[in-house]
Amino acid sequence: MAKLLRKLTVVAGAAGAARQYVKNNPDKVSRMAEQAGRFINKQTKGKYNHKVDSAVAKVRTATRKAAKS
Template sequence: MAIGGIGKLVQRARGYAQANPDKVRKALDQAGRVVNKRTGGKHGRQIDSAGDKVTDFLAPDAPKDNPPAR
């Protein structure tokens, strides 16, 4: 994918996240739980922080309902 294509991809991801913030948050939480389980819970705070940052980037107005990763 060309560099210009990445910008379009980011814009599409943002549009989807803004239209579906609950789905995006659910997917990020699920991914965080999987990664946290694989790492034995050693990086829970970092995983939660990364999920919050992705949510902020894609959908800045999305609610931050972020339970700890398990």
């Protein structure tokens, strides 16, 4: 049980750091998400294009919200 709590603490710390990074660099995060989406679409030959585009759009929305708060 103690191992699980330690792992959860590490994950929570990483999530907090990620939130702070997004808040400080929303444009960079959106740009990297776009680049990652293009890479995935290229590697999968567009097989998952709709799902990738949806995920990238969610990242864009979340970064806009984070930048405003």
